[in-house]
Every structure is written in structure tokens, then in C-alpha cells.
Amino acid sequence: MEKLTLTRPDDWHLHLRDGAALKAVLPHTVHQFARAVIMPNLKPPVRSLGDAMAYRDRILAAIPPGKQFEPLMTLYLTDNTSPEDIIAAQASQVVKAVKYYPAGATTNSEFGVTDIRRCDRVFETMQQVDMPLLLHGEVTDVHVDVFDREKVFIDQQLIPLQQRFPNLRIVLEHITTSEAVQFVLATSNMAATITPQHLLFSRNSLFKGGIRPHYYCLPILKREQHRQAILQAATSGNPKFFLGTDSAPHGRNSKETSCGCAGCYSALHAMELYAEAFESVNALDKLEAFASFHGPDFYQLPRNTETITLTKTTWRIPDALPFTETELVPLRAGEEMTWKMV
Template sequence: MQKLTITQPDDWHLHIRDGAILKTVLPHTVRQFARAIIMPNLKPPVRSVDEAAAYRERIIAAIPAGQQFEPLMTLYLTDNTTPKDIIAALASGFVKALKYYPAGATTNSDFGVTDIRRCDRVFEVMEEVDLPLLVHGEVTDKDVDVFDREKVFIEKYLLPLKQRFPKLRIVFEHITTSDAVNFVLEAENVAATITPQHLLFNRNALFQGGLRPHFYCLPILKGEEHRQAIVEAATSGNPKFFLGTDSAPHTRNNKENSCGCAGCYSALHALMLYAEAFERADALDKLEAFASFYGPDFYRLPRNTEQITLVKSAWQIPAHIPLIESELVPLWGGHEIMWQIQ
């Protein structure tokens, strides 16, 4: 296949930060995706409808002239979130979900939930009004191996949560293990997003020839057997699995230091990376549904009507993207891939 035309996709998990970085990275997403679920972990985080409205306006102002894009906003769940916040989110029309971060689990998660049961009143209302919960599914216990944090989170928190709130719609974000795949397959009202890095790479990518910080993300890359399980889920045609890049821009100096930030920047070339992964799995015919249909269906939003075309033509991912005072290093920067947007 030399050309692939699909319904324009959406990104159901995206970090775009704020300020100058927002203005740099947003056009990369807009070029490929019609909509995106915007992550709320700014400093300080987006915790109220008013804060989400202000952030949404800053995003809209950064959309390149003449192009269309809809930011789908989320609120950051904290120990202090109330049922009134959920009602206000639903009434806003533009807040589509709440995001759960365990405190300290990833970038800017210090405001996260310290004990998930503290949020049961909120979950009860979310279940009642049918507002989805987006979950960063890792425990933060220091005695749990970093490669086991997702598995332990499922056992310790997700299974009990589903027992308490069986009708609550949950998106298990950026799944990385066969354990997560099995949980999603078996649980009612649960879907999952899958990133390009977890489709294309296993944990060896972190250490080839030395420490490679631009492959470091959370949840961390896992072993090959888990990568294969993620590929199988993404290419299975099961509507429980859909596209979410978790693209997370960090400047080079914040990645390449003694305590580098977690996150891979893929917004520049996300759809091309997914095409690469699906072609490797001999499943390009499954890419459209994964990228363009299953996400809006789960969120109960209309599918897009515009189309986008990918052509098979080798190009090299830029080694870096200039910023005013630094630069971004894209995922797999400097590597040649085979698909690009026409």
C-alpha cells in the first residue's frame, strides 16, 4: 500500500502545556487531528470550570489561522474536588472528563489524589451524570518496582473501583502491559488509550548504547511480551482500544539532566508513527477505526467527516524543534520513517 486515506482522527490524550511551548506544539497536532482531549496538569493544574474555560481560550487563540481544531477540556481531580464541580463540568458543555493522577505519579502530579476512596462522592455523581474518568493507572509506592506499578494499580485500585461504581465510564490511559489489556477486555464501561511509543518500543530502547532520556515516559516502556500484547490490542479491531498519544513536550535541558522529566514528544509525527506500527503488524486496514472511530464512540461524540491522506514516502524525523530558549527533541528524532501526510 502506497497511500492511505482515512477519516480525520482525534487525539484522546494530549499535553500541550501553556505559553510559548503551547504556541509551538499546537500546530503539530492541528495538522493531523480534529479534536484532542487536553490534559489538565499545568502548574497550577486546571481544577475548575473557570480555569478550564480560560485555558481553552488560550488554546483557541494559538490555533493557526484558517485551521479548525476543537480542544476537549478536562478537570484535574484532587482530594478537594466536589460533586458541585462535576455538575458544573457537565453544564459547561466543553469539559468532557476528569483526570485522576495518583499524587506524585508523573509530571506535575503533586496535586493528585492521595487516597482514591476520598473521591467516592465525586465518582458517584460522575457515574450518575455519565461523565468519564480518565485514569493514570500506576501506584506510587516506593516498594513497588517501576515496571510493576500498572499491574499493582489494577489489583489494588481499579478492580475495587469498578466493583463500587460498575457504571462509571473509565478510560485507562496509555496502557503498557498485558495485565491492562486483560483488565480492559473484561471490565464493563472501560476503554483504553494506546501511545505510539508503547506500540513501537520496548524497554530496551531506553538503554541502547547508553541512557536515552527521550524514550523515558510514565508509565515506563515495558518488556517485549507486553509490547506485543499492546500491539495485538490496538490492531484487534476491538472498540475498547483507541488512539491517545500522551505527547508531552519537555525542553531538551529538562530531559537531559540528572533527573530528567518523563514524557515523549510525538505530536509532530504521531499519525505517521501509528501508521508505522500498524504496517509492521500487517494491520493498516485497522488504523482508521482505531484512530478515528472508537474514541468518539466511547465519548459519545460524532465522528469526524473530513479525511486525511498518508502516503508512503520515506522522511527523517527532525533531530530537534527550536524553541525561544531551548529546543524539543521528538520521539525517535533523527530516525527515518516511511509514512507522511500528503
Template sequence: MTDLITIRRPDDWHLHLRDGDVLATVLPYTSGSFGRAMVMPNLQPPVATVEAARAYRARILAAVPAGDRFMPLMTAYLCDHTPPDELRRGHEEGVFSAVKLYPSGATTHSEFGVTDMAKVAPALECMQAIGMPLLLHGESTDPAVDVFDREAVFLERTLQPLLRDFPALKVVLEHITTEEAAQVVRSDHSGRLGATITPQHLLFNRNAIFTQGIRPHFYCLPILKRERHRLALIQVATSGDARFFLGTDSAPHARALKESACGCAGIFNAPTALAAYATVFDQAGALDRLEAFASLNGPRFYGLSPNEDTLTLLRAPQAVPDNVALPGGAAIHPFLGGSTVPWQVRPARPAAPH
């Protein structure tokens, strides 16, 4: 049994940091362990311009605790009429690392998202030409589609035509939740299709939402699925397949907003994500493949070098607090809060000088 594992410092390829006091509160849980993070743009108003992204990046960097080596990678929020030249300029100036497509109405603050793929064809053509990745929230928003089927329907109705019509476009299916999504990625050998997987979709199936009542802190979008889907995700995540990589989709909401009559979708997992991933890989007998999933596959997909510094995970029980306090008396309930996780994360160590 391995009780200590040292890996290259990981990156989080799907992260929500919010803004203001929430940003300042949640950022240290990421920056202390992760070298980079792909920051989602669904603020209010959304981060849809180069200037907005540059300003948001500056606010994030100002909130990084002293001593943490962390780089936020910014994304552009794709709207129906996003000018292609804005994306090109942001890409050329090193501000935009990727573009995020939310189907309008799919999730938190997606009301400015895409209503018709035909409307964003010029933007997609531009992205394809300059090698700018498209990050997809892959769910159908057709009200006739069952909430548990939205990902599978999106794959058929939206993703397959997208891949056909833009054959050179790099695409990441974010936070995949189904066996069908895993199979779509595995069957593509072009090198342009990747997928992120969250800790909650690896650890839990949809029963967690309904155990002895409604459990709002297990509610996220895409929603947790059946056990067969969870097992399929574990299989691909722990397989060493370079097309699958870490993306927490950590999404903080004040506890009162989660526990309301119309609770927000999102799970704040930044404090426990690495311990959760280690637990999954350990249970699968694949700790030797955790580094590839967490630290190598994502940089390879995005054409970046892996982080040179390292991070150590120790098999030792760790109690997870029930709340993370926010200024003003509010609190956020972290993923696995109130329980004990079997792994601890030791701080990242700088690489030795060359």
C-alpha cells in the first residue's frame, strides 16, 4: 500500500472563482495546491471582452496569497454576437486562453449564453483558424429533454455537428458525467477532443442527492448520474488516457443560497478536490496514474509545459470543516464538509534551480 505520493504540481482546468469577497475567500484553496487554473467567465456581467478579462485577471492576481505561485488562465464568455476580432485580439495578446460556450439557460449565469449555434459560426471559424480551444458546457436546454438525459442529447444534436462542421477546432467537453460522453471522447483520435472530470462525479451517483431527503450540497449541473456512468468515468479517468484531465468545476455559493427553496447549482470542492481524486485513484488501484490525470494530460492538450514544482499527498485522515466563513457572517459548505477524508495534501515544493 502506498502511503505517500509525490506528483508534479497539478492544474485545475475548470474553476469558478467568482469575484469580490468570495474570490478572496476561495482562491487560497486553489492557489496553494494548483499551479494554474482555467477560470470560468460567468460573472455578472460576463467576462466577454479583452478588457473585462484583463481586469478580472488583475483582481485574481491581487488576491493570490503571498508565496503562492499561481497563474489564472482567462476565458471569454461566448455570446450570440461575440465579434471574432475580439477573440482573435484576446488570443494574440495572451489574455484569452480559451472560449467558454454555455447554452443559454444551462446553468448559473448562463442567460447571456448561446441560443443558436449558427449565430456563433463566425466566432468558431476564427477560433479554428487561430487554434483557440472551445470549452463546452455540454447539455441540451430543450425543456422537453429529461434533466438526466441532457448531456447525451447534447452529444448527438450539438457536438457531433460541431465536430463535423469545424474539423480543426479544439474542443473540451467540460465536466463529463456519462458513459456516452466518455465513449465519444475515446472514439475520437484526432487529438482535438478532450474532457475534464470532477471529483463529485467520480465519487457519487445521483442517489447522493436524495439520501434521506434532499441534499442540496450535492446539486450541481450537469447533475449526478446513475452508477453505471460513475463507473465509466472512473475507468477513463484512471486509465492513463491523455484525453481526460482534471477539472474540478469548483463553484462556490453561500450556504443560504444552496439551502433555499430554489437552491443554486454548484459544489465548492476546492478544499478537498485533490484528496477526493486521490481517494478515487487509490480505490481503483491506479495511484501511479494520478499524476498523468492531474498534472500532465491537461498541459499536453493545451500545448503547455507541466509545472516543474511538486506536491505530495499523504495517506492520513483529515477532518473537513462544515463551513468556510465569508465576510459578513455568511458561509460556504465545502464538498465533503463535516466528514473525514483519507488523504492530506502537503504544500507544493519549488523545483530545484537548474
């Protein structure tokens, strides 16, 4: 296949940051996607409808002239989020979901939830008004191995949560394990986003020729057997699985340091990365549904009507991109790709 035309896709998990960083990275997403679910882990986080409205206005102001893009906003769940916050958010039609971060789990998560049961009143309200819950599905117990944090979260927290609120629509974000795949498949009202890095790379990529910080993300890359399970899920055609890049911009100076930040930057070439993953198992015919249909259907939003085109073209990913006062290293920087979005 030399050419692939798809309904314009959406990104159902995206970090845009704010200020100069937002202006630097937003054009990459706008080029590829019609909409994106915007993560709320700013400093300070997006905790209220007012915060979400103000952040949305800043995103809209940063869209390049002549381009169309719709940011889908989320609230950052804390121990102090109230049912009234959820009701106001749902009525606004601007906020599309609420994001759960375990306190200390990932970038800017220090304001996150300290005990998931503290939020049961909020979850009950979300279930009533049909507001989706987006989960960063990891525990933060220091005694749990970093490679087991997702599995332990499912066993200890997600299964009881789903039992308490069986009608709550849940997205298990950026899944990384075969256990997550099996749980999503077996559970009603449950979906999952999948990133390009978890489709394409195992944890070996973190250590190929040394420590490679631009492959470091959370949840961390797992064993090859888990990558294969994720790839099989994404390319299965099952509507429970859809695209969410988790593209997370960090300057080179924040990644290549003694304590590098977690996050892979893929907004520049996301669809090309997904196409490569799907082609690797002869499943390009399943890419459009994964990228363009399953997400809108879960969120009960209309599918896009415009199209994009990918062509079989060899090109080289830039070594770095301009980013505030430093530079941004994209995923697989300096390597060749065989698909290119026109």
C-alpha cells in the first residue's frame, strides 16, 4: 500500500502545557488531529470549571491562523473535588471528563488523590450525570515494583471501583500490560487509550546502548510480551481501544539530566508512528477505526467528516525542535520513517 486516506483522527490523551510551551507544540497536534482530550496537570492544575474555561481560551488563542481544532477539556480530580464541581462541569459541555492521578504518580501529580475511596461521592455523581473518568492506572506504594504498578492498581483499586460504580464510564489511560487488556475486554463501560510508544517499544528500548531518557515515560515501557498484547488489542478492531498519544513535551534539559522527567513527545509524527505499528502486523485496514471512530463513539461525540492522507514516503525525524528557551527531542529523533502525513 502506497497511500492511506483516513477520516481525520482525534487524540484522546494529550499534554499541551501552557504559555510558550503550548504555543510551541500545539501546531503539531493541530496538523494531525481535529480534537484532543487535554490533560489538566498544569501548575497549578485545572481543578474547576473556571480553570478549564480559562485554559481552553488560551489553547484557542494559540491555534495557528486558518486552522481548526477543538480542545476537549478535563478536570483534575483531587481529594477536595465536590459533586457540585462535577455537575457544573457536565452542564458546561466544555469539560468532557475527569482525570484521576494518584498523588505522586507522574508529572505534576502532587495535587492528586491520596486515597481513591475519598472520591466516592464524586464518582457517584459522575455515574449519575454520565461523566467519564480517566484513570492513570498505577499505584504509588514504594514497595511495589515500578513494572508491576499497573497490575497492582487493577487488582487493588480498579476492580473494587468498578464493582462500586458499575455504570461509571471509565477509560484506563495509556495501558501497558496484558492484564490491562484482559480487564478492559472483560469489563462493561470500560475503554482504554494506547500510545505509540507502548505499541512500538518494549523496555529494552530504554537501555539500548545506554540509558535513553527520551524513551522514559510513565507508565514505564514493559516486557515484549506486554507490547505484543497491546499491539494485538489496538489492531483487533475492538471498539474498546482507541488512540491516545500521551504526547508529553519536556525540554532536553529536563530529560537529559540526573533525574529526567517522564514523557515521550510524539505529537509531531503521531499518525506516522501508529501507521508503522499497524503495518507491522498487516493491520492498516484497522487503523481508521482505532484512530477516528472508537474514541468519538465512546465519548458520544460525532465522528469527524474531513480526511487525512498518509503516503509511503521515507523521511527523517528531526534531531530536535524549538521549544521555549531550550529544545524538544521527539520520539525516535534522527531515525527514518516510512509513512508521511501529507
